[in-house]
Amino acid sequence: MKKKNYAKLLSMVAFATLTLASCSNSDDTSSVNNQFTFTPAKTPDFRAYSHGINIDTRSAGTRADMQVNSNYFKIQDFGGGKSDWMRTNYPVLYEYFDYAPTKTDRDEQVSTAERDYVINYIKDHPDEGGTTCDLRTYFIQNVGSSNDTYKVDFMNGSNIHHQADITGGNQMDYLEINGIHVNDYNAHWGPRALVFDVPLLNPRYHDSWGTEEQTKENAYKFYYIEYEGKTNCYLCFDYRVKKYDNGQLDFKGDGVYNDWVIKISPADGSDAVDPAAAGAGSGEGTGVVTGNNGEIEVNLSINAEKEDDDYIATKLSIHVRDTSDIEVFIPVPAEYYCAADDMDIVVSHRLQIEQHSPSAESMTYTINGHDITLKVAFEMGGIRITSEGVNAEVLRYLRSTYYDGITFEVWNYYKQNTTRTALQALLDQSTINFISDPGKYINAFGKVNGSKNPLDCVVTPPSTFPNSETNDGTQNYNVIYTH
Numbered sequence: 394m395k396k397k398n399y400a401k402l403l404s405m406v407a408f409a410t411l412t413l414a415s416c417s418n419s420d421d422t423s424s425v426n427n428q429f430t431f432t433p434a435k436t437p438d439f440r441a442y443s444h445g446i447n448i449d450t451r452s453a454g455t456r457a458d459m460q461v462n463s464n465y466f467k468i469q470d471f472g473g474g475k476s477d478w479m480r481t482n483y484p485v486l487y488e489y490f491d492y493a494p495t496k497t498d499r500d501e502q503v504s505t506a507e508r509d510y511v512i513n514y515i516k517d518h519p520d521e522g523g524t525t526c527d528l529r530t531y532f533i534q535n536v537g538s539s540n541d542t543y544k545v546d547f548m549n550g551s552n553i554h555h556q557a558d559i560t561g562g563n564q565m566d567y568l569e570i571n572g573i574h575v576n577d578y579n580a581h582w583g584p585r586a587l588v589f590d591v592p593l594l595n596p597r598y599h600d601s602w603g604t605e606e607q608t609k610e611n612a613y614k615f616y617y618i619e620y621e622g623k624t625n626c627y628l629c630f631d632y633r634v635k636k637y638d639n640g641q642l643d644f645k646g647d648g649v650y651n652d653w654v655i656k657i658s659p660a661d662g663s664d665a666v667d668p669a670a671a672g673a674g675s676g677e678g679t680g681v682v683t684g685n686n687g688e689i690e691v692n693l694s695i696n697a698e699k700e701d702d703d704y705i706a707t708k709l710s711i712h713v714r715d716t717s718d719i720e721v722f723i724p725v726p727a728e729y730y731c732a733a734d735d736m737d738i739v740v741s742h743r744l745q746i747e748q749h750s751p752s753a754e755s756m757t758y759t760i761n762g763h764d765i766t767l768k769v770a771f772e773m774g775g776i777r778i779t780s781e782g783v784n785a786e787v788l789r790y791l792r793s794t795y796y797d798g799i800t801f802e803v804w805n806y807y808k809q810n811t812t813r814t815a816l817q818a819l820l821d822q823s824t825i826n827f828i829s830d831p832g833k834y835i836n837a838f839g840k841v842n843g844s845k846n847p848l849d850c851v852v853t854p855p856s857t858f859p860n861s862e863t864n865d866g867t868q869n870y871n872v873i874y875t876h
Contacts, residue, residue, distance in 0.1 A: 689717060712799070
């Protein structure tokens with residue numbers, strides 16, 4: 394991977410929508426260290442999202458309780474299905490609702506056939522499960538219990554004081570995931586539900602019978618089982634208990650993790666992938682492609698003309714699916730988006746058009762404990778967009794939570810006396826640079842009425858991408874650059 398010869402780039406992992414207004418004589422202009430500082434009359438607006446879902450600034454995995462409207466949605470509460478109301482009030486659920494598991498002959502739980510298959514599979518394959526599942530957004534559906542009964546010994550020293558029969562599934566009365574109590578779940582029943590942004594760490598069950606170690610840690614395995622052509626993850630518990638009752642009981646389980654089983658389905662409808670078998674920690678098996686396998690895709694377009702109340706705007710969209718910092722430069726001189734009086738100030742200072750502004754608008758997000766900063770600098774020769782904070786860990790988090798990388802967008806608005814023809818001649822000279830070369834760069838062009846969208850523009854990558862091909866199939870007219 395090669396470093397580029399430009400000032401330190403900032404790593405981008407947040408989607409942003411930036412609104413710029415035409416400048417007015419309320420703009421703040423001054424000369425700082427012989428450089429021209431330009432501040433638009435309207436400060437930018439920023440927004441972050443992945444896979445169509447907004448990203449807020451909370452650190453994931455720190456919430457103490459599962460909150461409605463936040464990260465736990467019971468499907469039975471939304472019997473009316475998808476609607477505009479759901480999209481407005483429950484956008485996360487709306488995004489994934491189509492992939493929710495359906496009711497079965499056991500109502501909210503998996504079917505009798507699936508329950509029997511999975512319970513017996515685990516019994517026939519003891520100790521084959523693992524302890525990792527990378528999913529953070531997923532559907533849960535109860536499988537149930539094997540209802541195995543164990544004859545347990547209460548000991549008095551080395552002697553058996555007495556024995557008791559215990560059915561493990563009867564005592565497992567609630568579920569925790571990453572310290573969060575999952576409502577309405579026990580070994581014999583549980584609703585279909587979407588769990589959003591809750592990592593599958595330290596899953597535990599509560600034991601209603603034992604008097605010691607009421608929550609059982611490390612008594613679980615994740616099994617990846619194919620059923621009817623689809624692979625899902627199953628969270629499986631082995632019942633263990635400690636108790637004093639005229640003697641000491643310390644039952645360490647039978648090593649078969651089917652006393653309570655819960656189905657875990659990726660929220661996007663895809664098959665679950667065992668990270669232990671797919672290279673956990675390297676990006677493999679998580680859907681995040683890094684190194685020479687990832688891609689960054691960019692589309693820059695001018696809005697279509699309107700008959701009434703026309704205005705000219707451009708939209709820059711950047712889809713980041715590889716670990717790379719970015720810098721995009723849109724070479725539209727300030728006179729295209731500034732008022733004439735501001736240009737008079739520039740002339741009076743005798744500043745050169747290529748000089749850079751020493752200041753920038755910025756916004757910082759916290760994503761899974763990592764600060765991500767987006768900066769937009771307004772220069773005399775154009776607009777420069779950079780980012781800071783992207784790394785492989787953040788991309789893995791976003792992929793496991795949202796099933797996508799980052800989408801970053803910038804909207805710019807231009808003076809009324811600007812023409813689309815003149816503007817596009819400049820926009821077609823836009824460039825993108827990367828601190829670490831992605832595996833693939835795509836300059837995306839849309840298709841309109843069977844032809845390449847005439848309002849889409851060229852954004853040229855650095856010379857490290859010498860090879861390109863045009864994809865002129867049924868979907869688009871993308872230009873794809875590879876090493």
